[in-house]
Amino acid sequence: MKQDRPSATASLVLKALLFAAHDPIHGGLVPPETVRWSESIAISIIKFPKLFLFAIRNRLSRWLLTTLEETLNPGFILHVAARKRFIDKISRQSIRSGSSQIIVIGAGYDTIGLSAAISNPAANCFEIDHATTQKTKITSFASSEIPPNLFFIPADLSATSIGEVLTAHPKFDSMASTLIVIEGVLMYLPDQAVRRFFEAAYDLFRGGLTCIFTFMDRRSNGDIQFKTAHPLIKSWLRFKHEQFLSGFEKDQLAGYLATLGFSHTDTYGKSEFISAFFPKVDPAPLLAEGEFIGVTSK
Numbered sequence: 001m002k003q004d005r006p007s008a009t010a011s012l013v014l015k016a017l018l019f020a021a022h023d024p025i026h027g028g029l030v031p032p033e034t035v036r037w038s039e040s041i042a043i044s045i046i047k048f049p050k051l052f053l054f055a056i057r058n059r060l061s062r063w064l065l066t067t068l069e070e071t072l073n074p075g076f077i078l079h080v081a082a083r084k085r086f087i088d089k090i091s092r093q094s095i096r097s098g099s100s101q102i103i104v105i106g107a108g109y110d111t112i113g114l115s116a117a118i119s120n121p122a123a124n125c126f127e128i129d130h131a132t133t134q135k136t137k138i139t140s141f142a143s144s145e146i147p148p149n150l151f152f153i154p155a156d157l158s159a160t161s162i163g164e165v166l167t168a169h170p171k172f173d174s175m176a177s178t179l180i181v182i183e184g185v186l187m188y189l190p191d192q193a194v195r196r197f198f199e200a201a202y203d204l205f206r207g208g209l210t211c212i213f214t215f216m217d218r219r220s221n222g223d224i225q226f227k228t229a230h231p232l233i234k235s236w237l238r239f240k241h242e243q244f245l246s247g248f249e250k251d252q253l254a255g256y257l258a259t260l261g262f263s264h265t266d267t268y269g270k271s272e273f274i275s276a277f278f279p280k281v282d283p284a285p286l287l288a289e290g291e292f293i294g295v296t297s298k
Ligand SMILES: C[S@@+](CC[C@H](N)C(=O)[O-])C[C@H]1O[C@@H](n2cnc3c(N)ncnc32)[C@H](O)[C@@H]1O
Pocket: 001, 007, 009, 010, 013, 014, 105, 106, 107, 108, 109, 110, 128, 129, 130, 133, 155, 156, 157, 158, 159, 182, 183, 184, 185, 188
C-alpha cells in the first residue's frame, strides 16, 4: 500500500460495517458502541461524512449501494459484519480464558482494541498499523476517550518484525498470556512475510499465545480473491496498491502452522457465521465467500 496515504481498504471496511449497522434486518449484528465509535472515525476520515452518514440511512441510496454491492461482490457487507462479530466473540472467549495482553495488528479503523481496553482495564492493549492510517484514527477521538491501557505503535510490518516493534515498547511483556488479532491484513503481505510473522509470534510470546487472523482462500489455480468478486475488484485493489499477495488452501492451514510449532488451529467461515448469527433464517442471508477466520495457539 502507499505509505503516505491512509489505507483505502481500512476505509472500505469501516464504511461496509456502518452500512451493515443500518440494515433494517441484520443491523443488530453491529453492537451500538461499535457504531458510535465507528461513526466518530468516519466523521474524521471520510471526505463528505454528512453525505455518507445520510446515504447509509436513506432507503434510495441504500438500494443503490446494495445494487452496486450485488454487482461487485454480493454479500461482502454482511460478511464484514459477521466476520467482525465472530472475531469479537472468540476474542472475548480468549480473554475470559486468561489472555491478559491484547495486540491488534493492522488495526485500521476497527474498534476492537478500544473495546478490549475499556472492558479489561488490567490488560495492556496495543494497536500496530502503518503510521498514516493510525494517525487519522487517533485524531478521531478526544484524548480522554482513549483508555490509559491502550497503546498505539506505528510500524510497517513488511519492513520490521513484530518482535522488534513490540520489544521496544516499555509496556510490552513477552511473558504475558497474549491474544493477537490480525484481521484483514495477512493477505496484503507476501508469503515470506506471513511466514516470518508466524515464526516471530511463536518465538516472542513465552506466556502462551492465541492468534486470531483472517486469510484468503488460495484456489487450486493459485488465484487469491473472493470467490464472489467481480474482476473489477482485483483492478481496484491493484490501483490502490492493496492487492492480495498471500492466501492458504483452508485444509492445509493447520498442517502449515503445525510445522511452525503451533499446537492447535481452527478455521471458521460462512457456515459457522450462519450457524452463529442466522440459525433460524431461511433462506440464509447471502455472505461473500473466500475469506476465513483462523485461530491458532501455542
Ligand atoms: C483491510 S484493512 C483491515 C483493517 C482492520 N484490521 C479491519 O479488519 O477492519 C488492512 C490494514 O492492514 C494495514 N497494513 C497492511 N499492510 C501493513 C504493513 N505492512 N504494516 C502495517 N500495517 C499494514 C493497513 O494499514 C490497514 O489498516
